[in-house]
Amino acid sequence: METEETEETAETGRPVPAVLREARRQDVPEIVALLADDAIGAGREGPADDAYYAAFELIAADQRNQLLVAEAGGRIVGTLQLTMIPGLSRHGMLRAQIEGVRVASGQRGQGLGRRMIEHAIEVARGQGCGLVQLTSDKRRPDAVRFYESLGFTASHEGLKLPLG
């Protein structure tokens, strides 16, 4: 699961490249902090209580869900979740869905998000998926352009219904 990549030493002055790996239970508090480190997410997250750990256990036990993290210098600096969804349409095509993408504010603009999405796409391809999909909040037009630069097409409306 971990990507192979030569690590830059701290002496070069460049950031140490992050290692992408599956999340572990002890990562939960840092992942929750990342989810909250966002203008839209800030009001609806934290602290890392039992509800987050219970959700982590559901994901860890489900072969169709993977929670990925990027770790650099002993810190969690990025996260995303990948869900494989079987379906009848398009000749029984398996699709992959990306949710919960976050990169630490201090690490943005350095290509980490791109590496994470490209990694997720390769995992999806390796599992035989014919499509990768995600939704992106219209209040983040930069994010939509970022995904388009990775080859995604904003062909669909993403509709949400909160349940009271």
Next chain:
Amino acid sequence: METEETEETAETGRPVPAVLREARRQDVPEIVALLADDAIGAGREGPADDAYYAAFELIAADQRNQLLVAEAGGRIVGTLQLTMIPGLSRHGMLRAQIEGVRVASGQRGQGLGRRMIEHAIEVARGQGCGLVQLTSDKRRPDAVRFYESLGFTASHEGLKLPLG
């Protein structure tokens, strides 16, 4: 799983209300025909070969996926798939996703699609989901308005990346 509803008799001249239930293996050919009975889906579906049956078995064996059908007069006249996705965000909120919504062309405009989506929302609520989401092709503006009339908000872009 089946909804309770008084059936109208054929003598009234009104269509017999459809029963909503989980799909069975023998429904696969009719579901595939429904997926193909659509301007966008026509070019990419059928016939109901092993790939569709393999996908059906994956769905049937997965507690987080439900394939629903609407049956009326011994025919499958509607289908949708519901996927429950665990996740850390929003305090470990479970979300439900709807995919592959189809209503037979002869049954459109009679409220069946609305019943199917409302049923899916109730299933999601019963499983403790905090959100129901779906994407809708921008080439079907009527569909987007239909989901908005059910309370959904088109707050997100739905981005897709086909894998070659």
